[in-house]
Amino acid sequence: xxxxxxxxxxxxxxxxxxxxxxxxxxxxxxxxxxxxxxxxxxxxxxxxxxxxxxxxxxxxxxxxxxxxxxxxxxxxxxxxxxxxxxxxxxxxxxxxxxxxxxxxxxxxxxxxxxxxxxxxxxxxxxxxxxxxxxxxxxxxxxxxxxxxxxxxxxxxxxxxxxxxxxxxxxxxxxxxxxxxxxxxxxxxxxxxxxxxxxxxxxxxxxxx
Amino acid sequence: xxxxxxxxxxxxxxxxxxxxxxxxxxxxxxxxxxxxxxxxxxxxxxxxxxxxxxxxxxxxxxxxxxxxxxxxxxxxxxxxxxxxxxxxxxxxxxxxxxxxxxxxxxxxxxxxxxxxxxxxxxxxxxxxxxxxxxxxxxxxxxxxxxxxxxxxxxxxxxxxxxxxxxxxxxxxxxxxxxxxxxxxxxxxxxxxxxxxxxxxxxxxxxxx
Numbered sequence: 001x002x003x004x005x006x007x008x009x010x011x012x013x014x015x016x017x018x019x020x021x022x023x024x025x026x027x028x029x030x031x032x033x034x035x036x037x038x039x040x041x042x043x044x045x046x047x048x049x050x051x052x053x054x055x056x057x058x059x060x061x062x063x064x065x066x067x068x069x070x071x072x073x074x075x076x077x078x079x080x081x082x083x084x085x086x087x088x089x090x091x092x093x094x095x096x097x098x099x100x101x102x103x104x105x106x107x108x109x110x111x112x113x114x115x116x117x118x119x120x121x122x123x124x125x126x127x128x129x130x131x132x133x134x135x136x137x138x139x140x141x142x143x144x145x146x147x148x149x150x151x152x153x154x155x156x157x158x159x160x161x162x163x164x165x166x167x168x169x170x171x172x173x174x175x176x177x178x179x180x181x182x183x184x185x186x187x188x189x190x191x192x193x194x195x196x197x198x199x200x201x202x203x204x205x206x207x208x
Numbered sequence: 209x210x211x212x213x214x215x216x217x218x219x220x221x222x223x224x225x226x227x228x229x230x231x232x233x234x235x236x237x238x239x240x241x242x243x244x245x246x247x248x249x250x251x252x253x254x255x256x257x258x259x260x261x262x263x264x265x266x267x268x269x270x271x272x273x274x275x276x277x278x279x280x281x282x283x284x285x286x287x288x289x290x291x292x293x294x295x296x297x298x299x300x301x302x303x304x305x306x307x308x309x310x311x312x313x314x315x316x317x318x319x320x321x322x323x324x325x326x327x328x329x330x331x332x333x334x335x336x337x338x339x340x341x342x343x344x345x346x347x348x349x350x351x352x353x354x355x356x357x358x359x360x361x362x363x364x365x366x367x368x369x370x371x372x373x374x375x376x377x378x379x380x381x382x383x384x385x386x387x388x389x390x391x392x393x394x395x396x397x398x399x400x401x402x403x404x405x406x407x408x409x410x411x412x413x414x415x416x
Contacts, residue, residue: 006415011408011411012404012408014407014408014411015401015403015404015407015408016388016401016404018407019386019401019403019404077411078407078410078411078414079410079411079413079414079415080407080410082410082414084410084413092305093301093302093304093305093308094301094302094305096301096305097300097301097302097304097305098402100300100301101402103386103403104403104406107403107406107407108410109406109410147413148409148413171413171416172409172410172412172413174405174406174409178227178311180224180250186416188409188412188413188416190405190406190408190409190412192400192402192405193223193224193227194306194309194400195223195227195311195312195315196220196223196224196227197223197382197398197400198312198315198317198382198398199222199223199226199286199288199315200219200220200222200223200398201356201380201382201396201398202286202287202288202290202292202316202317202380203219203222203285203286203287204380204396204398205287205292205355205356205379205380205396206286206287206290207214207287208379208394208396
């Protein structure tokens with residue numbers, strides 16, 4: 001499969017399919033037609049078939065989709081069959097919330113280190129992981145081959161830290177800072193701009 | 209202006225324009241050409257002009273954009289010239305992180321109440337706001353006319369709470385629970401599905 005040929009819009013929909021299929025699987029549903037999945041997810045059945053055709057289909061005419069098989073296939077496409085080591089940079093409320101979120105670990109995202117520049121937070125334990133000073137971040141990443149760095153720090157520090165991360169082979173940055181990071185193309189960046197989301201909500205309120 | 213005629217894609221880009229214009233304004237820049245804004249934001253100049261034409265333009269041929277004027281106009285379009293009262297439901301790490309985030313307040317989003325079902329958290333103060341028991345949520349919203357409810361609770365509680373909110377005139381729900389909420393069309397819902405974002409990141413890692 002050549003991942004590069006799949007449109008961003010399709011990729012953005014995959015986690016939602018994965019979520020619904022996981023819920024169906026947990027409810028003991030073994031197979032589902034694209035019509036039923038369509039009703040459940042409020043996406044047209046033809047859109048569902050089109051999306052899945054990007055990956056070779058998954059369905060059999062007249063049978064529908066095998067829920068567990070489809071769930072596992074989408075997991076593989078999303079890279080959830082592999083473990084990903086991650087470090088959280090910024091041990092404030094948001095960093096702690098992410099560190100404490102067990103569901104990430106269940107999907108293979110394992111928090112290996114938590115870092116902060118605030119001496120008062122260093123040494124504190126979050127789910128058994130001791131917060132370390134940010135000065136030890138670079139050697140830690142180099143020695144432990146971290147895949148993902150999560151940035152839950154203010155934007156000025158985020159820009160500097162992203163430059164440092166670019167120099168030490170992290171594969172991806174999950175960026176919660178309210179700034180667009182400038183990193184080489186080989187580093188995957190996914191932004192969670194909470195303010196942007198809140199502004200879209202506000203737009204919806206005043207324009208409805 | 210008829211907000212309904214503007215595409216979701218354009219609306220989704222407005223907060224980013226607002227952010228860049230705010231940074232330019234803070235740096236003392238008074239006007240900017242669409243070419244310079246294009247280079248800065250890595251969006252084509254023609255896309256920028258197209259986006260702004262949805263709202264009547266804002267620019268003068270040969271002069272460029274007046275940064276402060278454009279910033280203020282986009283703020284109005286986004287409803288940031290109005291105050292929005294919000295309640296946070298779920299006083300865990302994520303709820304506390306959002307309550308403590310001063311930038312939201314600067315943009316007119318004022319946290320008026322924080323609620324949780326955990327008695328151990330009730331009474332605790334977060335930025336001067338006492339956490340109240342979830343049982344008092346409904347009368348609080350009715351008496352204080354809250355615009356936005358922020359859901360930072362697990363998905364099962366989120367579904368139930370959204371039903372309750374639908375019955376007491378909140379205008380919008382900012383949903384951090386990992387579930388799609390089923391509410392009437394007159395309630396604006398903006399989802400922040402962190403797991404979905406992390407899976408997109410993971411897709412990017414395994415398919416690059």
